[in-house]
Amino acid sequence: MADKKKMSVADILAAARKSDSTQGEASAPSGEPESAAAEPSQAAEKAASESPADETAKPAAEKPAAKKPAAGGARMSVADMLAAARAETEAGAPSPKSEAKKAVPAKPAAKAPAAKEKPQPPKEIAPQTASILAAARAGQKAGPMSKAEAAAKAKAAPTKTPAKEKVAVPPMPEKPGYARPAPAPQRQVDQGRRATLLAVLMGSFLAAGFTAMAATFGMWTLGLARFMFPNVLREPPTRFKVGFPTDFAPGQVETKFKAQYGLWLVNGEYEGQSQIYALKSVCTHLGCTPNWLEAEQKFKCPCHGSGFYKDGINFEGPAPRPLERYAISIANDGQLEIDKSKTFQEEMGQWADPTSYVPA
Numbered sequence: 001m002a003d004k005k006k007m008s009v010a011d012i013l014a015a016a017r018k019s020d021s022t023q024g025e026a027s028a029p030s031g032e033p034e035s036a037a038a039e040p041s042q043a044a045e046k047a048a049s050e051s052p053a054d055e056t057a058k059p060a061a062e063k064p065a066a067k068k069p070a071a072g073g074a075r076m077s078v079a080d081m082l083a084a085a086r087a088e089t090e091a092g093a094p095s096p097k098s099e100a101k102k103a104v105p106a107k108p109a110a111k112a113p114a115a116k117e118k119p120q121p122p123k124e125i126a127p128q129t130a131s132i133l134a135a136a137r138a139g140q141k142a143g144p145m146s147k148a149e150a151a152a153k154a155k156a157a158p159t160k161t162p163a164k165e166k167v168a169v170p171p172m173p174e175k176p177g178y179a180r181p182a183p184a185p186q187r188q189v190d191q192g193r194r195a196t197l198l199a200v201l202m203g204s205f206l207a208a209g210f211t212a213m214a215a216t217f218g219m220w221t222l223g224l225a226r227f228m229f230p231n232v233l234r235e236p237p238t239r240f241k242v243g244f245p246t247d248f249a250p251g252q253v254e255t256k257f258k259a260q261y262g263l264w265l266v267n268g269e270y271e272g273q274s275q276i277y278a279l280k281s282v283c284t285h286l287g288c289t290p291n292w293l294e295a296e297q298k299f300k301c302p303c304h305g306s307g308f309y310k311d312g313i314n315f316e317g318p319a320p321r322p323l324e325r326y327a328i329s330i331a332n333d334g335q336l337e338i339d340k341s342k343t344f345q346e347e348m349g350q351w352a353d354p355t356s357y358v359p360a
């Protein structure tokens with residue numbers, strides 16, 4: 001069974017090359033393969049007569065015999081030898097080499113009963129090797145060859161590179177004006193201006209920021225200083241002099257003290273007596289400031305229409321009572337002196353108080 005071991009492609013190639021190298025020597029022992037080939041054919045016929053099921057052995061035994069070169073005939077190529085070897089392998093027949101080594105190679109095949117052993121399906125050839133062989137037979141591709149043959153073939157067929165055809169390229173259209181880059185000097189000038197503008201802006205921003213911060217600190221300082229001083233009401237004095245009694249003519253209403261002191265100084269009459277008195281310029285209705293109407297000889301309140309006579313008695317409008325008087329007296333220098341800290345109301349009979357008027 002060890003002799004029946006399937007030979008690999010490498011073994012077959014080695015055996016083929018060995019046979020090439022020893023061509024001269026092969027002519028002498030060529031009788032051995034013939035005899036060896038004859039023996040397998042006889043063994044195959046014997047096995048076929050014993051077992052009709054083993055029909056595959058018969059063509060397999062006939063194949064190598066048909067492909068074998070006759071003694072002294074033409075030399076087989078490597079492709080033919082490979083094909084013959086594979087055909088033998090597929091048929092399960094022993095190779096010529098194994099037959100040459102063994103005296104009776106067909107004996108194990110004859111001994112093996114075909115009925116007992118199951119028929120083995122033909123082993124598939126490696127697809128790569130099969131494709132190479134098929135291409136070599138069709139003449140499309142060279143079959144296996146030695147390195148020396150390959151080098152000689154490469155030298156005989158120099159490689160030629162096809163000349164490249166020149167492709168006519170149309171000229172590119174001219175760039176539009178907006179796509180052209182600006183000239184370098186102008187760009188540098190612009191960049192310089194931009195940098196200067198940025199520096200000025202940044203400087204102005206910093207200056208504005210520092211100015212605002214300084215102003216804020218200044219305001220805080222002023223507020224702190226104001227906080228350190230107490231709040232004082234700056235009011236006019238309650239006692240003041242308004243002039244001599246002769247400065248005011250009889251029947252005159254002096255209005256120049258209304259804005260500053262809030263009073264009218266009147267040289268008039270009250271209950272048939274000529275007096276100089278100071279009327280408070282505040283309406284007794286809701287506190288508005290009435291006006292003196294010289295033509296009508298009355299005080300008229302603009303808010304709700306209350307009217308007062310020259311002596312201060314109310315006569316129209318919603319005012320409920322007469323105007324009030326301030327205290328008045330003759331100072332040491334002979335001037336009229338007003339004291340606003342003291343008031344007199346007519347409805348309470350206070351106008352009879354001698355401090356509420358100066359006899360004219």
Ligand code: FES
Pocket residue numbers: 283284285286287288301302303304305306317318319
């Ligand atoms: Fe003078 Fe009303 S406040 S009339």
